[in-house]
Amino acid sequence: MLAIIGGSGWSDAGLFEQTSQREINTDYGCCSAPLQFGHMQAAQRRSEALCYLPRHGGGHRIPPHKINYRANVDALAQAGVRSVIALNAVGVCHTRWQPGELVLPDQVIDYSWGREHTFADELEDFSSHIDFTQPLLSEWREPLILAAKRTATVLHDGGTYA
Incomplete structure (x- = not known):
C-alpha cells in the first residue's frame, strides 16, 4: 500500500x-x-x-x-x-525555482538534531549498514514526472532536500 x-x-x-x-x-x-x-x-x-x-x-x-x-x-x-x-x-536556495513549482529531489541532507533519529538505538539492534547513496525510491520518479507532465505542472527533476 x-x-x-x-x-x-x-x-x-x-x-x-x-x-x-x-x-x-x-x-x-x-x-x-x-x-x-x-x-x-x-x-x-x-x-x-x-x-x-x-x-x-x-x-x-x-x-x-x-x-x-x-x-x-x-x-x-x-x-x-x-x-x-x-x-x-519548504524554502528554496535557487532563484530559478518559483513559488508553486514542484521539485522532485534525488538527494537528502539530514540536519535534524535534538531528537531520536534511528531505529537501532542499541548495539544488538544493529544488523547492517544502510545504503544511502540513492535515498529516494526510484520506482516513483517516473510516474510522478509523467503525472506532472499530464497536468502541465512545473516539476524540476532533481534537487537536494535539506
Missing part, C-alpha cells in the same frame, strides 16, 4: 476521500495522528486504496521539530505501507 505524508496544504486540498481511520500503538510512542485510509479523488476514477498521515497532526498542531518520525514510520509499516510519498512545503 502507498502512503502519503502531507501537511495542512494537502489536507485542505480536498483530494482525499477518507473511508476509515486507525490509531496504531508503536514502541516509539504516538504517531502524529490516526492513520487515514481511503482513495485519491481523480477526474476520471478513484485511486487504489492508500493511507494518509497528516505530519503535523489534526489541526496542524505539531511543529516540525516535535514530530515523532519513528512512531509515524513504524505505524505506517504496521499498517502494511510499503512506499511513502512525503509532500513538503
Whole structure:
C-alpha cells in the first residue's frame, strides 16, 4: 500500500476521500495522528486504496521539530505501507525555482538534531549498514514526472532536500 505524508496544504486540498481511520500503538510512542485510509479523488476514477498521515497532526498542531518520525514510520509499516510519498512545503536556495513549482529531489541532507533519529538505538539492534547513496525510491520518479507532465505542472527533476 502507498502512503502519503502531507501537511495542512494537502489536507485542505480536498483530494482525499477518507473511508476509515486507525490509531496504531508503536514502541516509539504516538504517531502524529490516526492513520487515514481511503482513495485519491481523480477526474476520471478513484485511486487504489492508500493511507494518509497528516505530519503535523489534526489541526496542524505539531511543529516540525516535535514530530515523532519513528512512531509515524513504524505505524505506517504496521499498517502494511510499503512506499511513502512525503509532500513538503519548504524554502528554496535557487532563484530559478518559483513559488508553486514542484521539485522532485534525488538527494537528502539530514540536519535534524535534538531528537531520536534511528531505529537501532542499541548495539544488538544493529544488523547492517544502510545504503544511502540513492535515498529516494526510484520506482516513483517516473510516474510522478509523467503525472506532472499530464497536468502541465512545473516539476524540476532533481534537487537536494535539506
